[in-house]
Amino acid sequence: MCPTLYMLAASPPCRAVLITAHAIGLTLDKKEVYFFRDEHLTPEYQKLNPQRTIPTLVDDDGFAIWDSHAIMAYLVSKYAKDDSLYPKDLKKRAIINQRLFFESSAAFFHMN
Numbered sequence: 001m002c003p004t005l006y007m008l009a010a011s012p013p014c015r016a017v018l019i020t021a022h023a024i025g026l027t028l029d030k031k032e033v034y035f036f037r038d039e040h041l042t043p044e045y046q047k048l049n050p051q052r053t054i055p056t057l058v059d060d061d062g063f064a065i066w067d068s069h070a071i072m073a074y075l076v077s078k079y080a081k082d083d084s085l086y087p088k089d090l091k092k093r094a095i096i097n098q099r100l101f102f103e104s105s106a107a108f109f110h111m112n
């Protein structure tokens with residue numbers, strides 16, 4: 001059984017997870033959640049992800065995790081054939097995390 005991704009193809013964070021899965025050759029069972037129809041506000045979805053965002057990943061053992069950055073790090077750590085996309089080396093990994101967190105920050109204002 002492969003992990004299930006609750007997602008919508010038009011959503012940028014969902015696309016980041018899809019690209020990551022593709023890069024490591026992992027098949028995902030994709031379930032579309034039309035958040036503009038409030039499908040993410042159901043009690044069932046809230047049980048998986050109390051923050052009620054997409055994407056949410058449910059692994060084959062029932063483990064549920066949300067936030068695209070956390071999902072990508074998890075998938076690569078668990079399913080990639082090597083650690084080249086998310087190195088175990090502390091400093092290399094710190095740089096990857098910096099890039100992942102960059103888009104969550106307001107630093108654009110100071111970049112030019």
Ligand SMILES: N[C@@H](CCC(=O)N[C@@H](CS)C(=O)NCC(=O)O)C(=O)O
Pocket residue numbers: 011012013035040052053054055066067068069
């Ligand atoms: N930091 C989150 C952002 C997720 C997010 O904001 N997803 C949007 C869709 S692109 C969403 O779920 N919106 C529903 C809502 O805000 O009610 C991630 O990277 O997964």
